[in-house]
Amino acid sequence: MPRPCRSWTPPFCPNPRCDSHGAPGTWRWKRKGFYERLRGPRRVQRYVCRCCRRNFSSQTFSTGYWLKHPRLLAPLFHRLVGCSALRQIAREFGLAHSSVQRQCERLGRHCLLRLEALRPQGAPTEPLVLDGFRTFEHSQYWPFDLNLLVGASHYVYGFNDAELRRSGTLRPAQRTRRAELEAAHGRPHPEATRRAVEELVGRVVPPGAAVEIQSDEHGAYPQAFARLADRRIQHRTTSSKASRTPRNPLFPANLADLLLRHASANHKRETIAFSKRRQGALYRTAIWAVWRNTLKSRSENRRDDPPAVALGLLPKRLGVREVLAERLFPWRQPLSPWVERCYFGRIPTRRLGERCRQHTLRYAV
Numbered sequence: 063m064p065r066p067c068r069s070w071t072p073p074f075c076p077n078p079r080c081d082s083h084g085a086p087g088t089w090r091w092k093r094k095g096f097y098e099r100l101r102g103p104r105r106v107q108r109y110v111c112r113c114c115r116r117n118f119s120s121q122t123f124s125t126g127y128w129l130k131h132p133r134l135l136a137p138l139f140h141r142l143v144g145c146s147a148l149r150q151i152a153r154e155f156g157l158a159h160s161s162v163q164r165q166c167e168r169l170g171r172h173c174l175l176r177l178e179a180l181r182p183q184g185a186p187t188e189p190l191v192l193d194g195f196r197t198f199e200h201s202q203y204w205p206f207d208l209n210l211l212v213g214a215s216h217y218v219y220g221f222n223d224a225e226l227r228r229s230g231t232l233r234p235a236q237r238t239r240r241a242e243l244e245a246a247h248g249r250p251h252p253e254a255t256r257r258a259v260e261e262l263v264g265r266v267v268p269p270g271a272a273v274e275i276q277s278d279e280h281g282a283y284p285q286a287f288a289r290l291a292d293r294r295i296q297h298r299t300t301s302s303k304a305s306r307t308p309r310n311p312l313f314p315a316n317l318a319d320l321l322l323r324h325a326s327a328n329h330k331r332e333t334i335a336f337s338k339r340r341q342g343a344l345y346r347t348a349i350w351a352v353w354r355n356t357l358k359s360r361s362e363n364r365r366d367d368p369p370a371v372a373l374g375l376l377p378k379r380l381g382v383r384e385v386l387a388e389r390l391f392p393w394r395q396p397l398s399p400w401v402e403r404c405y406f407g408r409i410p411t412r413r414l415g416e417r418c419r420q421h422t423l424r425y426a427v
């Protein structure tokens with residue numbers, strides 16, 4: 063992580079309950095000595111807030127805050143979008159698999175905030191494409207859709223999840239097993255896709271805005287749009303059987319699906335690196351979306367600008383160091399209820415019930 067220079071001053075109080083957290087205004091602080099660390103930066107300036115008396119340091123504003131291996135974040139980012147599995151990364155760096163998983167979750171939370179902070183707050187200025195990327199959590203008895211909303215520029219505006227019931231051709235033994243699992247853990251809500259699409263489009267398209275959305279002929283999409291009566295949504299459909307060429311109106315979503323499967327070990331067919339929890343898959347999708355929007359060219363052959371630059375949201379392509387340059391705090395930007403639940407790890411895995419770990423740390427949020 064970049065080291066704060068001598069002239070660096072804390073931008074706001076890191077205590078979310080302090081008035082100076084969201085609106086620093088005339089915030090006052092004072093220096094309070096140094097502390098020594100085993101890893102760089104070895105000498106860290108400490109501060110105290112004059113308003114709430116909270117102690118903090120320059121490290122509090124670093125994405126490596128409270129990490130034992132802060133230098134792992136950047137290589138981990140590359141490997142997570144380079145199709146490595148967590149245990150493969152752990153072996154490379156000589157770490158426990160759980161350490162890599164925790165850092166992956168931190169990266170996911172950071173990228174979720176980064177994605178929300180960069181997303182245009184007004185109406186999208188380009189046609190959008192909506193698609194459900196089919197994958198599963200825990201076992202193939204628990205499929206879910208990653209709903210993606212992608213612009214014609216290939217910019218990923220947002221995503222969310224919708225639980226599904228296992229379908230397709232099942233052998234009698236599989237049908238019995240599905241019935242047992244559903245009796246023990248319940249069934250996904252039959253309108254989960256409609257609810258999720260309504261949340262996703264409602265988050266990206268503000269009330270009163272007009273937008274064109276292309277999608278396949280999924281029956282839940284028109285139902286979701288009908289409930290967003292305060293948005294003017296022009297819905298156009300294309301059969302999912304149409305050839306998936308660049309001329310297909312769904313090409314941005316088809317390409318996003320290809321890239322997501324190509325870049326993520328957890329979404330490969332017949333893999334043992336599948337996501338054990340939907341929450342983990344969502345964190346990895348956030349990392350992938352930041353990579354897609356701000357680092358990766360729209361076309362590999364042309365080596366052109368990433369989608370965020372093409373849309374004018376960024377002046378130039380970012381590097382991983384720039385993505386990780388500063389820590390983002392969840393209370394300093396408005397978050398929709400779904401994004402907040404995802405950030406704090408509250409997306410449940412039905413099969414695990416109460417055993418799902420949430421993100422409940424007080425300081426290293």
Ligand SMILES: [Zn+2]
Nearest residue numbers: 075080111114
């Ligand atoms: Zn304070």
